[in-house]
Amino acid sequence: MAVISATNLTYSYNSFSPPSLVGINIQLPPGSRTILVGANGAGKSTLLQLFAGKKLVSTPGAEVKIKDQDVFRNSPSGVTFLGTEWAMNPVVRGDISVAAFLDSVGGYRHKERRDHLLDILDVDLDWRMHKISDGERRRVQLCFGLMAPWDVLLLDEVTVDLDVLVRQDLLNFLKDDSEKRGATILYATHIFDGLNDFPTHVAHMRFGSFVTLPTPWDLSKKSTTLYQVALDWLKEDREFRKELERTGKTIARGARRNEAVPSDSETFYRKYDYSH
Known part of the structure; x- marks a missing residue:
């Protein structure tokens, strides 16, 4: 099946x-x-x-x-879905520690898997979600998404x-x-x-x-x-x-080489001037 x-x-x-x-x-x-x-x-x-x-x-x-x-x-x-849009969500960019964030989504229920993933993904529980890089935020997402068995x-x-x-x-x-x-x-x-x-x-x-x-x-x-x-x-x-x-x-x-391109900024901006 x-x-x-x-x-x-x-x-x-x-x-x-x-x-x-x-x-x-x-x-x-x-x-x-x-x-x-x-x-x-x-x-x-x-x-x-x-x-x-x-x-x-x-x-x-x-x-x-x-x-x-x-x-x-x-x-x-x-069923677990992990996509790229998560890291741009303002909720996960708040001033909260990784430890508190994972606890808030039930990390304590899956402590063994969570801890294993923290080691694999090299995540610092003291990171602040609003201060870390996109790559570090992605690691937190993966820990969050994978700590419950799927x-x-x-x-x-x-x-x-x-x-x-x-x-x-x-x-x-x-x-x-x-x-x-x-x-x-x-x-x-x-x-x-x-x-x-x-x-x-x-x-x-x-x-x-x-x-x-x-x-x-x-x-x-x-x-x-x-x-x-x-x-x-x-x-x-x-x-x-x-x-x-x-x-x-x-x-x-690709490029449209036969299309006329404005040769100066004034001509370019005039092309997109909708005030008249």
Whole structure:
């Protein structure tokens, strides 16, 4: 039985924009650790947010389930979502110590795991939340999010602020935790160094669809690294997009060299003067 699944999933943010996800059909087995690969805008974050129940799907016939439960109507327990927006929340930038913050969200209930994570993430309990860096705040988020045991972990680029050592220690912890408890991880990232032996599956998204569905990743049978696989996929994505641009099916990116550019600041600002 799939622990994470989506069927006939299409999603649009509004009625006048192209869909962000189109015809998604995937199934992930229990205990799997899947890496989502795709360029910016491929739909990875949207998919993770939907699995987390943070966005509502209204497409007829679409199903989004975790542990065989509808994530919108019967939210399953044991699901943890960690995204990049947390560190910008003003609540977690208040004048409060890390120790008090973790206690306020129930850290005392999971003291053994909390303490283990504090060591792995190299967190100082005396840090003041309003004084620490974004990377240090990210470490606190990870401790907060991971200290309660999870069955399904949805990660959206949450290691981007971490230094190499802390990131590697965290990945080792997540892999070990997943293997010991049979827990499942779906992880979207753009950083592939040090990930070779982490995933059980890899998947490739492009323009809201899967080019490569979650596929078993067995490092012992690979002649290349995950980094190189991701690089090759992203190069294919760029060529695919450029072909769409050449045929007029999408707007071209990059410099517009035939477009007149104001040669002085007065001309530039006059162009955007709406007072007349």
